[in-house]
Amino acid sequence: MKSMNLADCNMDFSGIAVASSWNQLKERRVECQTHLQPLRLTLSISEWMTLVNHMHDLLTTKALDICEKEMKEAGYGPPPVPYSFIVFGSAGRMESTLWSDQDNGLIISDLFNEHKEQYFERFTKRLCDQLAYLGYDKCLGKVMCSEPLWRKSLKEWGATISEWQRDMGWEPIRYLIIAADMRHIAGDQRLAEAFKDLFYRGFKEVPELQYAILRNTVRHKATLNLLGQVVTERFGEHAGGFDIKYGVYIPLVNFVRFMALQLDVKETTTKNRLEKLISLDSNNMLLESCQKAFDMAIQLRVSTPVTVSDGLLISSNYISEQELKKKPIMLELRESLGVVRRTHRALQRLLRFAERRKT
Incomplete structure (x- = not known):
């Protein structure tokens, strides 16, 4: 089968980018998944999953844009410092189905701003609520950027990852396994790359981690x-x-x-x-x-x-x-x-x- 592209399969996601409200964005999701379902019969499973996850990435990126706009309109202004919105689980592995739930986090720049914690606490709560409205159910395990554990500055993430790697208990290792599937979606990608560097450095410094992951x-x-x-x-x-x-x-x-x-x-x-x-x-x-x-x-x-x-x-x-x-x-x-x-x-x-x- 020849290589897939959007033109070949008549899949048009352009409506997502021009959505200006949560209702419109939800309508775009329903339209896209309606067109995607029959394509499963004509595309390879790998090509079809690529399309599905491309749709999810576009929807999430637009959700971030709308959320930033609403925060500004509510008087909180634009994001006070750069951030990286990241995903884990099937979204991190680009293996989400048409009905996957939320597994996400936030990496916040270490640049000083006295209002950044308050801003991103409000921002992520609003975001996760609206993602649920769009059809991404909230994670039962609470792996979401609205939770303090998954919303940290880069420096805080470094300390947390080091703590998980030193502890090697069942729960910290479970968190490390989740973090292994991290993927950047939107924002400052350099923050996500720095996160990855911190993550993999620990595996070189603590060889016993392999046994804990295996367990x-x-x-x-x-x-x-x-x-x-x-x-x-x-x-x-x-x-x-x-x-x-x-x-x-x-x-x-x-x-x-x-x-x-x-x-x-x-x-x-x-x-x-x-x-x-x-x-x-x-x-x-x-x-x-x-x-x-x-x-x-x-x-x-x-x-x-x-x-x-x-x-x-x-x-x-x-x-x-x-x-x-x-x-x-x-x-x-x-x-x-x-x-x-x-x-x-x-x-x-x-x-x-x-x-x-x-x-």
Whole structure:
């Protein structure tokens, strides 16, 4: 298939840039996702996801513009110092679906201004509220720039990252894993680059971090039984179904991220991480299997049933029991889960080796 561009797929995002209100911006999102849905049948999954995440980036950038304008109109003036709006999670990896929630943060310049803390506290609360209105649900884990933990000056971020890297407890390591997927969206990109430098410097200075990251990554919910059969949900509204996000997609993301951190690969997307890892170890058959399984996982994830609420899409990320009865889907799922099982065993071996070295 030839390389994709916006003209080839008749996808026009220009309406986002000219939206002047939250209502208009929400309308643009609904229009864009309506045009994007049928394109999934004609584009490769990689090309389609690129379009979807390009849309999200444009919507978020415009949301920041509108928010700045409203702050000015409310008497708070323009941003008192430069800032970088950053995203984590699937947005950071450019793997957001049409129904992803918020995972974001803010890096504020260290330039002195006595009003900057008050300004950005108000700004980020307004922003996260309006992003929720646009269809980006607030993060249940509160990984949002409206939370002080994820809204800091560059100097404060440096101290926080160093503290997480020294502590190496379960929660600080979880925060580091989240930070590993950081991606700049808008504002002063130099702040995001400085953040990355601080992040990766710690991995050189504290070698034990690899073990701590591995310990957090190796957790895994059984998805295949001893007979190689898919383990489905036993109870609740999704009984008989399968959670594609946490059963296949997230375990693959976690494995690839760990391998990238271990080999100092600074790519953010899972696709780019895999390509770089394979270039470093071309004989690693497991990494090549991960490439195919990851594409399958994304394809299955965006194919899960959706409902529409106020024009916006909602998905449980579950493949229904009825869909699992379709032979092609079950074959793809079992193949992907076989790769997930292999990655989990590889991580377990690395963990046992690391524990023996410690003793």
